[in-house]
Amino acid sequence: MSAYDEARGADIAKKVEAFVREVVAPYEQDPRRGPHGPSDDLINELRAKARAAGVLTPHILDGGGHLSHRETAVVLRAAGLSPLGPQAVNVAAPDEGNMYLLSKVASAEQRLRFLDPLVAGRARSAFFMTEPADEGGAGSDPSMLKTTAVQDGNHWVIDGRKAFITGAQGARVGIVMARAEAQSESIGATLFLVDLPDPAIRIERVLDTIDSSMPGGHAVVAIEGLRVSADQVLGQPGDGFKLAQLRLAPARLTHCMRWLGACTRAQEIATAYAVKRQAFGKPLIDHEGVGFMLAENLIELKQAELMIDWCAGVLDSGSLGVTESSMAKVAVSEALMRIADRCVQVMGGTGVTGDTIVEQVFREVRAFRIYDGPTEVHKWSLAKKIKRDAAAREAQA
Template sequence: MTISSEALEMAAKVEAFVREKIFPYEQDPRRDHHGAPTDELVMEMRELARAAGVLTPHIRPDGSHFNQRETAVILIKSGLTPLGMLACNTQAPDEGNMYLIGHVGSPELKDRFLKPLVEGRARSAFFMTEPAELNGAGADPSMMLTTCRKDGNHWVVNGKKCFITGAEGAKVGIVMAKSEDPDSKGGACMFLVDLPDPAIQITGVPNTIDSSMPGSHAEITIDNLRIPADQMLGDAGEGFKYAQIRLSPARLSHCMRWLGGCMRAQEIATDYANRRTAFGKTLIDHEGVGFMLAENMIDIKQCELMIDWCAGVLDTGSLGTVESSMTKVAVSEALMRIADKCVQVMGGLGVTDKTIVETMFREVRAFRIYDGPTEVHKWSLAKKLRRDWKAAQ
């Protein structure tokens, strides 16, 4: 499947906008105490994106999505700075939540909950991960302890969640809970809720190594949250299936955005290495430096190829769980190498906040964990190898 000229034109438009209008915001002091951009800053940038015609660029005005290969060329450009994805409304968790609601939600739910997200007027949160001390759902959603039970024409949800990205300040929530209803056979349910809600309490917002996402990663207590039955997303008991519908493309979208950021870090490090002189010649002419940047070139190209391959699989209608796991591992580890080398090339300057290079190092380090740590994906792939081996005997 080829990438349309429409998508390529949008990607070029996004890149021009991000470079011209958003790069200057990188030193803007409007940050919360976790270091994330404030909602005031985000909304200011989104008005610029709206005026430039690049707000939510991966979704057409008629509500249809570009395919995954086309989305990749657009999201990579929006990720050239962490602020770019916020300005263009392609950031996590909203991009993944828009994808899920668009694929599973009823027309009524789309109008009520999806529309304000697509318009960039609201942020959202996905309530799945649970505290490790409770042995709740993390990389393994089947361990979910948060419960929901039917009560008339409502469902009542109780439980604890953690690392809920963007919960603080979000207007739309997708709550995932394990059903106690016999008809659901112990499956999970997903619900759309308006936020804030007094039954969903933020009990803490820890400081984390990454700082690009407004609202950070909150700890949550859900106490007798009553949700009308018509706000269930899809069917009762099918939540784990819907999680896979969301998670495979979401993992890939993360790869797209952070690849854009590492491409930018490579630009900055390469520029520095060509300007800085030491020991009688420019840094890039020292093999120890030039080879690091050359290795980054190779890793960047390999990331592009992996993303394009996985996107092509998803475009066939496959869930792509194996392909997205392989891509998430390969790309996140490669991006870590790229970011680390960029810091090393720039020396002291590379660990300061004067460029986004140190930001990308922190963000990519976190990426190796969220949406499934590298080791969990490798374990899943090893299980497949064993299944395939047994089937071949």
């Protein structure tokens, strides 16, 4: 992670914003945007244009360095101005978070095999952690992990089922979390790098979900007798939870960055509608009920921006930022939900159609309140920290 350079971040963000507004936005009505996300054909077409414009994977610097988190914030906000933007410039989830993790932990051989194709925009990835709830598998509580990896000589054999695996359909790189066991000894959660597709990883179905911005959608996956060599372990056996935590806080925050961009654009669209649309003898915006909603949006957009910048600064200091990212995720996702909802309301019937991206942004942000940890789980975690800190203060008194 490089040092914060405000001018550098602003310059990259300016180029990304121009590309998203001028090149990507016209694709928002493209029929290749399906219910399970845009097709790979559409994404590859957009990435070819991003590559030609010099804005592909803009958060990764020449030589492999990474923008600071605060610089990344302005770049990803610019990318998020269209729901297609993050995919077009290769900063979308789960790839962006997987790239970050691999850049921190992967060996030189693993980087060449798994990371480089992601950075080049030639491949997509998937993070296989969540498991089916009806089987009591891991979700918000990763300690419930049921997928197993049993050591067999110089290989591991993985079996289990996963659910809500974003982008599994069409991914070429997989990171699989499993509970490692060797000679009847439990080692603990471990991350394995996998080349995809693999016949041992079978997509049972792609779920019909409220959101539709991520290629491949969200899949239920069966893993049956998947053999991976020892050199495909990411980090060390038993490091799975620690490495997932390393990925999680920045990934929570980059979600906030991208969707802040989307809600900024929704506000622009709703404002343009309210200024032009006449009702009862004057523009909608001159009716307090409408104008005040847009004013509230303006306030909360700035609050979200500042919350993201604050948390990014914490991460840039070297902290894992677990508490801060939980706070930011709750505050920003809830604010963006209110913003998107008001934009729909301002636009009335038009707001619930696909004629603009406002309806999609509303759906995407609603889903965001759940993925990367529901609001209630983060609040519960924060409440536990409050209790621990109070007990520590009392013990010191």
